[in-house]
Amino acid sequence: MVDFKELGLKPELLRAIEERGYTTPTPIQEQAIPYVLMSRDVLGCAQTGTGKTAAFTLPMLEILSNGTAKARMPRSLILEPTRELAAQVDESFKKYGQYLNFTSALLTGGKGMDDQIKKLDRGVDVLIATPGRMLDLFERGEILLHDIKIFVIDEADRMLDMGFIPDIEKIAGLLPRLRQTLFFSATMPPEIRKLASQFLMNPKEVSVAPPATTAENVKQFVLRVPHSRKREALRAILQREQLKNAFIFCNRKRDIGALVESLTRHGFSVVALHGDLPQSKRDEALEKFRAGVVPFMVCSDVAARGLDIKGVDAVFNFDVPFGADDYVHRIGRTGRAGAEGKSFTFVSGDDDRLLQNIVSLIKKEIEEIKLEGFAADMPAAPEQQDRRGGRHGRSGGGHGGKGRDRDRGPRQDHRKQPHAPKEAREPRPAPIQHEPIREPRETQQPMPQQPQGAGTVGFGNDLPNFLGRQKPRPPESRKEDTF
Ligand code: AMP
Numbered sequence: 001m002v003d004f005k006e007l008g009l010k011p012e013l014l015r016a017i018e019e020r021g022y023t024t025p026t027p028i029q030e031q032a033i034p035y036v037l038m039s040r041d042v043l044g045c046a047q048t049g050t051g052k053t054a055a056f057t058l059p060m061l062e063i064l065s066n067g068t069a070k071a072r073m074p075r076s077l078i079l080e081p082t083r084e085l086a087a088q089v090d091e092s093f094k095k096y097g098q099y100l101n102f103t104s105a106l107l108t109g110g111k112g113m114d115d116q117i118k119k120l121d122r123g124v125d126v127l128i129a130t131p132g133r134m135l136d137l138f139e140r141g142e143i144l145l146h147d148i149k150i151f152v153i154d155e156a157d158r159m160l161d162m163g164f165i166p167d168i169e170k171i172a173g174l175l176p177r178l179r180q181t182l183f184f185s186a187t188m189p190p191e192i193r194k195l196a197s198q199f200l201m202n203p204k205e206v207s208v209a210p211p212a213t214t215a216e217n218v219k220q221f222v223l224r225v226p227h228s229r230k231r232e233a234l235r236a237i238l239q240r241e242q243l244k245n246a247f248i249f250c251n252r253k254r255d256i257g258a259l260v261e262s263l264t265r266h267g268f269s270v271v272a273l274h275g276d277l278p279q280s281k282r283d284e285a286l287e288k289f290r291a292g293v294v295p296f297m298v299c300s301d302v303a304a305r306g307l308d309i310k311g312v313d314a315v316f317n318f319d320v321p322f323g324a325d326d327y328v329h330r331i332g333r334t335g336r337a338g339a340e341g342k343s344f345t346f347v348s349g350d351d352d353r354l355l356q357n358i359v360s361l362i363k364k365e366i367e368e369i370k371l372e373g374f375a376a377d378m379p380a381a382p383e384q385q386d387r388r389g390g391r392h393g394r395s396g397g398g399h400g401g402k403g404r405d406r407d408r409g410p411r412q413d414h415r416k417q418p419h420a421p422k423e424a425r426e427p428r429p430a431p432i433q434h435e436p437i438r439e440p441r442e443t444q445q446p447m448p449q450q451p452q453g454a455g456t457v458g459f460g461n462d463l464p465n466f467l468g469r470q471k472p473r474p475p476e477s478r479k480e481d482t483f
Helices: 011-020 027-037 052-064 083-096 114-122 131-139 156-161 165-174 190-199 227-241 253-265 279-290 324-331 352-362 382-388
Strands: 042-045 076-079 104-107 126-129 150-153 180-185 204-207 218-224 246-249 270-273 296-299 314-317 341-347 367-371 467-469
Touching: 011 052, 011 083, 027 042, 027 052, 027 180, 027 204, 042 052, 052 076, 052 083, 052 150, 052 180, 076 131, 076 165, 083 104, 083 126, 083 279, 104 114, 104 131, 114 131, 126 131, 131 165, 156 165, 156 180, 156 190, 165 190, 180 190, 227 253, 227 314, 227 341, 227 367, 253 270, 253 296, 270 279, 279 296, 314 324, 324 341, 324 352, 341 352
Parallel strands: 042 180, 042 204, 076 126, 076 150, 104 126, 150 180, 218 341, 218 367, 246 296, 246 314, 270 296, 314 341
Antiparallel strands: 367 467
C-alpha cells in the first residue's frame, strides 16, 4: 500500500495530513495525486466520501505553493454546484494548507460581494466558486482569469442536473487554453463524458467506485405509508429509534417549512436547509446540525451531495427522490467513514416508478418493511386532515391556539421523551411488538394505545420490532421538479 510520503508531497502537507489522523491515501488519492502533480488533466469518477476533495486539494497546494498570487488574478479556480460544498472545499484548503503560505477565496452567492472583492484585491491562490457568482464578479470586472493554471470542475453530474453547464462552458472559455483541468463526477453517463471531452486534453482517467453504488454499511429500508400519514410515520420512527441525528429529505422546498413546523410542534428540534433560504440561515442551520446542537435537518437535495458530516445515524427520504442518482447521494450522507447508517424511504401510492428507477440504478432490492398501524387505507391523523382542509399553523381547534397545546410534549429535547407525546386528537404510533402483526391492508385496525413500559428498540442488523416485511408493489408514475 502506498504511503502519503511516496506521493511526492512536501513536509508541510504531510504534517497537516498527519494531524488530520490520515495514515494512508484513499484509492482516489493514490490514483489521482501523482497525475495531478505531473500536470496531467484528470477525469475522476468518484463520489463524495471517497476522499476526493483531498485528491485534488493536496496536489494543488503542492503545485501552487511554488509561486505567489497577484491582485485580482487567482491562480486556480474550483467550481462547485452548491455554496455548502464550496465552503467545505475552502475548509479543506485551509486545513491541508495550514503550514503553507496560501490564500483562498470563497465566491458564492447569498453573501455580500464587498468582502469577496477585497480578498480578490489582495491576491488569491485558489478561488472556490459557484458558477453564478463567479460570472457576476467577472462581468463586473472584479476578476481577471488569464493567470488560471488549474481549473477544477467538481460534481459535474450535479452541475448538469442544476443547469450550470452553459455557465461552466462560458467560464472555461474565459480561461487560458494552456492550463491543467481536473474534472470530477460521481457518475459518468455519456453526456458527462461528452462534456468532459470539451474541457480535458488527454486526461488520465481514474475511478474508484462503479457509478451509483450505495454503501454496504447503509441499511436501506422502504416503508409504504399513505401520503397523508407520512409525518406520523416519521415521528414514530424518530421516537422509537432514538436516532442521534438524521437528514430528512423532501422533494419540494415548499414542503420543508411545513414539515419543520410540524416536527417542532411535536417537540423535535429541527432545522431547515434549502436553496430559497437566505445564506445566513443556510449557514446557521448547517452549523447547528454539524455541531449536534440540532439533531434533525429537513432539507432539499441541496444537502444531498457531498456534505461531509460524520456520525449521521440515518437519512429519511420523506419523499422518494425524483432522480435515482439523488437517492444514492442522499443516503450517502449516512454511513460515512465506515460507520453504520440507515435509510428509510417513504413510498406512497404513486411513487412506485421512482422506486423502480432507484432499484434499477443501484441494482439491488431495497428491503420493504411495514410500520404497524400505518396501512394505506387507515384514516389520516387529524393534523393531516386539518391541513388538507386548508387549516395551517398552530391556531384553531385542538392544535395549539394561543401558545402550545399542553399535550404536545416538549419543544426541544425529544430524547427525554422516548415515547410518543400524548396527543389529544391524533392516534398514537403503533406499539412495539416482538411478533409484528402482519395483517392485510383491508383488515388493519386503527392503532392501539402505546403500552406502558414499551421501550425504544435499535435496529442493529435486524429490523426494528415494530416493522414487518412486505412485498414490492407494481410501478406507477409521477414527475416533478425542484431543488
Ligand atoms: P470527501 O470524499 O473529500 O468528501 O472526503 C470524505 C471524508 O474522508 C472527509 O471527512 C475527509 O476528511 C476524509 N478523508 C480524506 N482523505 C482521507 C484519508 N486519506 N484517510 C482517512 N480519511 C480521509
